[in-house]
Amino acid sequence: MSIIPKSALDRRICDYYVGATNTQTFREFILEGDDMYGRPTDKLLDDMSNEEITELIEWYDYLHDK
Numbered sequence: 001m002s003i004i005p006k007s008a009l010d011r012r013i014c015d016y017y018v019g020a021t022n023t024q025t026f027r028e029f030i031l032e033g034d035d036m037y038g039r040p041t042d043k044l045l046d047d048m049s050n051e052e053i054t055e056l057i058e059w060y061d062y063l064h065d066k
Contacts, residue, residue, distance in 0.1 A: 004054045009045060026057060033060030 004016075004026060013022040013029060022029065030045060030053075037060070045053065 002054075003050050004057060005050050006046065006048070006053060009053070026053075029060065030056055033063070036060075037063060 008016060009027040009030075010025050012025055014020045016026070024032070027045065033039065033056070039056075048056070
């Protein structure tokens with residue numbers, strides 16, 4: 001997966017990746033994962049680097065596939 005910039009947080013996943021079916025925005029996907037998996041909210045998304053955001057999305061995607 002390529003780096004997802006913060007500027008893409010409010011884009012729908014299905015609009016960002018060809019063939020994706022998830023209609024959530026990246027921000028919605030992360031917030032849902034935060035609720036599901038209890039990520040501490042000590043670091044707000046807007047304060048995270050692009051790399052940290054991408055790693056978090058990849059981690060939640062991995063967990064959703066389990």
